[in-house]
Amino acid sequence: MVPDALIPWLRDSDPALRWQVERDLLHEPPQVWEATRARVATEGFGARLLALQDPDGQWAGGAFFPAGFDFADPAVTQDNAQPWTATTWTLNTLREWGLDASALRGTADLLAKNSRWEYDDLPYWGGEVDCCINAWTLENGLWLGADVSRLPGWFVEHQLPDGGWNCEWVEGATRSSFHSTLNSLKGLLAYDSATGGGEEAVRAARRSGEEYLLRRGLFRRLSTGEPVAPWVDRFAYPFRWFYSVLNAADYFRRASLLDGTPPDPRMAEAIGLVRAARRPDGTWTQAGRLPGTVWFEVDVPAGEPSKWLTLYGTRVLDWWDTHARQAP
Incomplete structure (x- = not known):
């Protein structure tokens, strides 16, 4: 339980955080935390991000990277300094903060019309080849009501023999990644939640991915028992x-x-x-x-x-x- 001394500190928060404190830590009645959650669209962090949306439905002019991003910039590649301002990252943030999808009414259609992945210029809601990107696209599409019906099956088709996923599969990777597997699982969990269980093959893929992490205690190598990193x-x-x-x-x-x-x-x-x-x-x-x-x-x-x-x-x-x- 949260110590009493921390309650005022946690309550003194942006609505994006405060409603979760009220619901999950303080166990306030729904009318309390739902009222706070509704403020995400009009106050603080959530309102600030909404105000930064481009007229074409994107943020920063791009799907995963800002428009004009220099992929050869050594300041970015050496420090792994991924920009976090483009459309997918902003949608992820707003969804995780509990923003009601109605605040983004029309965004799904705008992105279907105007946004393309930097990889092969593929249409936004169809996803691309990266497991993590496809998982976030699945989650965001379910949230906003976009057609992402092909993506659950994509994870079944691209699950690796050890039970997980690796975004580097397209480069020949055959062993799963902790990062890729967790992000893929989040997408499949969102699908099961939205569909009441979804398809058996998709549900089995989620179970297999969970088993990949559980067999490793969430942090150990299966081969040596040592922490993975x-x-x-x-x-x-x-x-x-x-x-x-x-x-x-x-x-x-x-x-x-x-x-x-x-x-x-x-x-x-x-x-x-x-x-x-x-x-x-x-x-x-x-x-x-x-x-x-x-x-x-x-x-x-x-x-x-x-x-x-x-x-x-x-x-x-x-x-x-x-x-x-x-x-x-």
Whole structure:
């Protein structure tokens, strides 16, 4: 549970964060958090992003990268400084903040007409070859009411033999990536949520992808048992495309709530990493945001206590500990 001393600090937040605190940590009645959620479209972060939308429905003039982006710029390629201002990243953010789709009425049609992927000039709602991009397109399309009907089957067709996905499959990768697998799973979970279970093959693909991560305890190599990388317990908000055990654990929390299933005990060690990162005052510290151009900052600098990470960390532990207390 969130310590009493943190409640005023968490409440003093942008509506995009506050409504989730009210619903998930404070368990306020729906009329309270729904009223706060409705303010995302008219106040603070959400309203600022909405005001930056181009007349053609895009943001920054591009699908995944801003218009005119220089892919050969060494300042970008050397530092992996992906810009976060283009259409897909902005839609991801607004969706994750709980913006009601009605605030973007007409956007799905505008993007179908005006937006093309930088890869092969493909139409926006058809997706492209990248697993993560297709997952976000699926989620955003379901949210906005676009036709993304081909994408669930795409994940079935492109699942790797080990059960996960890798965005580098087009370059010949045959082993799954933690990052790609988690992002793909989020898209498939959104599909199952929107369709009440979806198709059996799609549901089986999601189960197989979850098993890929669970067999590895969410952070270990299957071959050696060693942590897959030092970034597994590096917690930074916004998550973007980046994997961490906190990001993964929050996915499994949402999947558990949708499926009506308890937490998988194979997550225990990963949950321990989340718990170990909590400071004595009950907060989690920002590890440092991914580099790259943003419209504006939505969280604190590295080293400071993050309200966003405290929301994610607290609700993951609440979910886990509640089931642990109820277990026989």
